[in-house]
Amino acid sequence: MPELPEVETTLRGITPHISGKQITDIVVRQQKLRWPVPRNLRQLLKNQIIHSIKRRGKYLLFETPAGHVIIHLGMSGSLRIVASHLDPQKHDHVDFVFNKKILRFHDPRRFGSVLWTRKDPLQHKLLQKLGPEPLSKTFHGEYLHTLATAKKVNIKNFIMNSHVVVGVGNIYASESLFLSGIHPQRAAGRVSLSRYEVLANNIQKVLSAAIELGGTSLRDFVKEDGKPGYFANRLNVYNKKGEPCPICKTPIQVRVLGQRSSFFCSHCQH
Numbered sequence: 001m002p003e004l005p006e007v008e009t010t011l012r013g014i015t016p017h018i019s020g021k022q023i024t025d026i027v028v029r030q031q032k033l034r035w036p037v038p039r040n041l042r043q044l045l046k047n048q049i050i051h052s053i054k055r056r057g058k059y060l061l062f063e064t065p066a067g068h069v070i071i072h073l074g075m076s077g078s079l080r081i082v083a084s085h086l087d088p089q090k091h092d093h094v095d096f097v098f099n100k101k102i103l104r105f106h107d108p109r110r111f112g113s114v115l116w117t118r119k120d121p122l123q124h125k126l127l128q129k130l131g132p133e134p135l136s137k138t139f140h141g142e143y144l145h146t147l148a149t150a151k152k153v154n155i156k157n158f159i160m161n162s163h164v165v166v167g168v169g170n171i172y173a174s175e176s177l178f179l180s181g182i183h184p185q186r187a188a189g190r191v192s193l194s195r196y197e198v199l200a201n202n203i204q205k206v207l208s209a210a211i212e213l214g215g216t217s218l219r220d221f222v223k224e225d226g227k228p229g230y231f232a233n234r235l236n237v238y239n240k241k242g243e244p245c246p247i248c249k250t251p252i253q254v255r256v257l258g259q260r261s262s263f264f265c266s267h268c269q270h
């Protein structure tokens with residue numbers, strides 16, 4: 001599933017190709033994504049200029065004078081820049097056509113979305129309740145500690161909740177808890193401020209490293225240039241059940257928390 005680093009990598013990859021450019025046409029081949037693509041998307045966007053492209057959580061926001069396109073990659077979506085003569089393949093659902101290029105939205109599982117709003121996109125119902133960006137100044141240990149007061153939910157599900165902080169997916173939650181020595185099943189309300197400071201720091205470190213490396217290379221994700229990311233080689237615990245812990249050699253364990261597999265070292269994390 002594309003996580004925040006992949007979305008950020010996508011943003012950086014497509015921006016130079018489409019920012020400041022005029023949309024000459026829109027082609028919608030499949031309207032049924034997670035939410036229906038607006039029927040009038042073509043009328044809305046034809047001849048509009050993309051002023052800026054931003055990311056909020058895992059949403060990409062294309063700003064035009066008429067309003068904003070809101071894109072989410074869902075479970076298996078990707079955005080790629082292709083030459084205008086390239087024929088669409090299976091699962092290429094939406095094309096943003098520019099003068100010499102196409103921005104192509106591809107999504108085999110169709111959990112992604114292409115939406116439209118004339119209003120402030122940050123106030124859109126999907127975005128308005130999102131927590132802070134993990135790489136922003138408003139995200140820090142004290143913020144997490146205060147929010148976690150008396151919470152019984154386990155720390156892993158707490159940091160994966162997008163109302164707490166956006167973009168900490170399963171991989172990044174497992175890895176940052178390992179680096180912080182915190183057991184994923186510990187109650188969020190029973191983690192000290194100093195440990196939250198370490199954790200916030202490690203979340204930022206893990207996400208920044210992944211962005212630097214262009215995201216992980218998990219199954220469906222392909223970077224906009226078609227090559228997989230390289231972060232997978234740097235993982236300590238994620239997907240490493242039974243392998244020795246990089247610190248103490250105890251075999252890595254796996255437990256399902258909130259329907260997601262959680263990988264950890266029972267010796268180093270408590």
Ligand SMILES: [Zn+2]
Nearest residue numbers: 245248265268
């Ligand atoms: Zn260990």
